[in-house]
Amino acid sequence: MGEFEVIQRYFANSGRHRSDTLLGVGDDGAVLQLRDGYDLVVTTDTMVAGTHFFPDVDPRALGHKLVAVNISDLAAMGAEPAWLSLAMTLPKVDDEWIKAFAAAFSETADYYNCQLVGGDTTRGPLTLSVVAKGQVPRGKMLSRSGAKVGDYVYVTGTLGDAALGLRLCQGQVEVSKKHSAHILQRFHYPTARVALGQALRTTASSAMDLSDGLYSDIQHLLRRSQVGVSLDIDKLPLSQALRDSCDHTTAIALALSGGEDYELLFTVPENKRGTLDVLLSPYGVPVTCIGRITGVAGKLELKAGNQPFAYEHHGFEHFV
Ligand SMILES: [Mg+2]
Structure with a gap:
């Protein structure tokens, strides 16, 4: 199975369908409609086999965790999760593995109201990288820089x-x-x-x-x-x-x-x-x-x- 087939079969309709996704998986880029008066929050997290997870971990657990840890960064910013992109580097195309991984990824994305809107697959040591995008009312984001003495x-x-x-x-x-x-x-x-x-x-x-x-x-x-x-x-x-x-x-x-x-x-x-x-x-x-x-x-x-x-x-x- 080639890259195109992997994406088509397992990731074309991943997560929650959102009406503010103007173009999702399948084009050169995604087009996303931000709500009026909202700012875009973007975060990235990568998980490498052998460093961040056991290579033989249950692919369902991996699919879940990859989404959850990225959404956690959006949560920390006070953002409402909306969209995910996924870059996968896979040593080989193992149909059963990808199927289980993709199902958990989609289920977890759906739980957090997120749609997968793009991605990339390449051959190499197992590495999974997600870009998560969310929205926050203008100027209302949380950050690490506002703590004051006495808080x-x-x-x-x-x-x-x-x-x-x-x-x-x-x-x-x-x-x-x-x-x-x-x-x-x-x-x-x-x-x-x-x-x-x-x-x-x-x-x-x-x-x-x-x-x-x-x-x-x-x-x-x-x-x-x-x-x-x-x-x-x-x-x-x-x-x-x-x-x-x-x-x-x-x-x-x-x-x-x-x-x-x-x-x-x-x-x-x-x-x-x-x-x-x-x-x-x-x-x-x-x-x-x-x-x-x-x-x-x-x-x-x-x-x-x-x-x-x-x-x-x-x-x-x-x-x-
Ligand atoms: Mg963090």
Whole structure:
């Protein structure tokens, strides 16, 4: 099967059909109609076999995750997802593999209201690259650069589950039967916090998504906002599955440095903090205050309650 047939067969009608897609798959370029008064948000993420995923991973999980991690970046910008482009480098055309991958890609794109509008396939080591495009009301995007001294720092969901899932896949940890499905789900099938990101447009002073782990990701936000942060490790939201599966020190290390959580981290000024619970209650995603922004530019301070917390960060290690 050649490139044209692969695209025609599996990707011609991928994701949600959108009326604002004037030209999609099949032409030299896509033509997309932005809503009046909206700005375009564009983000790219690449996944390489052996670096970002196991080469023998279930292609359905891969199709899902590729879409979700890109949409997560749009969520972090407060954008409404709309369109995806996909560049695939494949070692060979394995019909069953592509079929499963394409089905999951389409299903997940559809879930997030996204249409696949173009792409490219080439021969080579398995590499998947997505460009995700979304829309945000003019001037209302979230960014990493708006955090101010005194703002409260929040995260959505729980941290460290995906990192535990990776270690479970690698056979490095044991997780009880009761928790293993949840943990593997969190690793293979992350959820982009799209509705919540949009809800935060009026309230958050800055936002980002957590892909490499809280400890390293938040430093990008500190740099962009030219502030510091004090985090209380006792406040980190840890799932029951994580608590039950490892000792406290390991749980904290996975939550701080593990990566692939795809939760949102955001800051809220004191005067908007009171409305946050009401604002976010319809979304069913817990949010937890884990610290405050400080004036010492670039400084990440960890505390356990009122005591300084000594921590040696080991970055997210790609796993092959
Ligand atoms: Mg990101």
